Amino acid sequence: MQRNIYEDIHDDFREMVKEFIKRYATAEKAREWEEAGEVDRDTMKAAAEHGIIGLSIPEEFGGAGMLQDYRFRAIVNEEVIGAGLGSLAGAFGIQDDLAAPYLVHMGTQEQKEKWLPRMATGEILGALGMTDPGAGSDLRGVTTNAKKVDGGYILNGAKTFISSGKTADIVVTFVKTGEGNRPDAFSLLIVEDGMDGFEHSKTLNKMGFHGWDTAEMSFSDVFVPEENLIGGVEGQGFLQLMMNLPLERLSIGVAAAAAAEAALNWTLEYTKSREAFGQPIADFQNTRFRLADMATTVDVLWAYVDRAMDLYSQGKLSADEAAKVKFWCTEREWEVLDQGVQLHGGYGYITEYPIAKAFLDARVHRIYGGTNEIMREIVARAVTGRK
Numbered sequence: 001m002q003r004n005i006y007e008d009i010h011d012d013f014r015e016m017v018k019e020f021i022k023r024y025a026t027a028e029k030a031r032e033w034e035e036a037g038e039v040d041r042d043t044m045k046a047a048a049e050h051g052i053i054g055l056s057i058p059e060e061f062g063g064a065g066m067l068q069d070y071r072f073r074a075i076v077n078e079e080v081i082g083a084g085l086g087s088l089a090g091a092f093g094i095q096d097d098l099a100a101p102y103l104v105h106m107g108t109q110e111q112k113e114k115w116l117p118r119m120a121t122g123e124i125l126g127a128l129g130m131t132d133p134g135a136g137s138d139l140r141g142v143t144t145n146a147k148k149v150d151g152g153y154i155l156n157g158a159k160t161f162i163s164s165g166k167t168a169d170i171v172v173t174f175v176k177t178g179e180g181n182r183p184d185a186f187s188l189l190i191v192e193d194g195m196d197g198f199e200h201s202k203t204l205n206k207m208g209f210h211g212w213d214t215a216e217m218s219f220s221d222v223f224v225p226e227e228n229l230i231g232g233v234e235g236q237g238f239l240q241l242m243m244n245l246p247l248e249r250l251s252i253g254v255a256a257a258a259a260a261e262a263a264l265n266w267t268l269e270y271t272k273s274r275e276a277f278g279q280p281i282a283d284f285q286n287t288r289f290r291l292a293d294m295a296t297t298v299d300v301l302w303a304y305v306d307r308a309m310d311l312y313s314q315g316k317l318s319a320d321e322a323a324k325v326k327f328w329c330t331e332r333e334w335e336v337l338d339q340g341v342q343l344h345g346g347y348g349y350i351t352e353y354p355i356a357k358a359f360l361d362a363r364v365h366r367i368y369g370g371t372n373e374i375m376r377e378i379v380a381r382a383v384t385g386r387k
């Protein structure tokens with residue numbers, strides 16, 4: 001089904017993203033990222049130079065100033081994921097959807113001036129550290145704590161599963177600054193690479209996204225100056241997370257739709273060229289029906305995601321609507337990818353084939369950004385009006 005959300009300016013941007021991929025994201029580069037377990041800094045800087053990341057950063061701080069128009073981010077996902085480069089899409093998404101927005105929307109003027117211009121050039125990469133080893137879904141169970149001292153905070157604790165956690169220069173870190181677990185007991189601090197007592201302790205081996213790092217980090221009596229308290233007001237951390245999580249969840253929905261579309265395309269190509277019993281496997285009725293299912297699902301995914309992007313642009317995408325998008329799209333993505341793998345036969349299980357990699361990447365979409373069970377909880381609370 002033809003999508004009608006893009007305008008000429010988006011089409012031009014898409015061409016530029018395609019050119020960027022051809023030049024900077026070659027198969028050889030992708031192999032290098034997988035071997036290194038991370039996307040190299042030069043590629044991130046080149047992406048920033050081309051305006052492919054830093055999209056949400058206002059122009060006055062050197063970014064593209066596309067704060068509310070999420071369509072540009074969608075194009076990046078469509079093209080990068082469509083080229084089988086899930087890890088690169090992930091690294092871009094962390095910078096633009098998970099790290100920068102906390103400074104763009106909630107940072108003080110000084111914080112914006114200090115970090116955003118260098119984030120816009122890719123010189124500084126960010127990460128978001130919410131999850132503690134002992135608390136993921138239950139964010140208010142986080143025990144990483146920051147005690148107020150003269151001029152700042154002393155931070156102790158640990159974070160795990162942090163995307164871009166090894167490569168990041170700054171980590172927007174969710175910490176406990178008060179007693180108990182009331183929402184106002186938490187704050188967000190910017191922890192900077194190189195601060196005494198801050199270690200990127202371990203890079204984790206993952207099932208998928210091999211070219212993009214996920215790390216543990218530890219904080220041992222780290223002094224964080226009070227200028228690094230996001231927004232400059234203590235006790236706002238939980239609220240600040242709640243404000244940005246709809247964007248994070250929309251971004252996962254977009255990535256899921258892009259991956260499902262890519263899976264459909266790879267599967268169409270494969271089934272037309274592979275023969276069995278003297279005919280292309282695309283000609284078997286079962287294959288045709290499965291491809292019809294996949295194509296229809298992709299259409300519905302985009303129709304839903306496009307509507308969500310439109311609502312986001314108008315500032316109207318609510319937390320429960322973003323939660324619906326996240327869980328529903330990632331579950332359809334999983335079905336489409338699984339079907340695509342099946343139609344590739346044994347080759348679908350071999351990671352030389354993009355469908356196999358995308359399948360492994362996709363598994364975490366139902367887990368991170370809030371598990372799909374937690375998403376259903378959020379939606380259920382909204383529809384029933386019960387806590």
Ligand SMILES: Cc1cc2nc3c(=O)[nH]c(=O)nc-3n(C[C@H](O)[C@H](O)[C@H](O)COP(=O)(O)OP(=O)(O)OC[C@H]3O[C@@H](n4cnc5c(N)ncnc54)[C@H](O)[C@@H]3O)c2cc1C
Binds near residue numbers: 129136163364371374
């Ligand atoms: C590759 C990867 C990248 C990640 N990137 C980041 C990142 O950049 N920053 C960050 O902060 N975190 C990140 N995470 C962490 C991720 O957000 C958490 O793993 C996720 O929120 C789940 O938390 P948990 O692992 O502690 O699982 P748990 O909270 O222990 O959940 C375990 C199971 O119990 C279920 N469950 C828990 N509570 C309920 C409930 N109330 N009702 C029903 N079921 C429930 C969950 O749905 C899940 O199935 C990442 C994780 C991975 C794997």
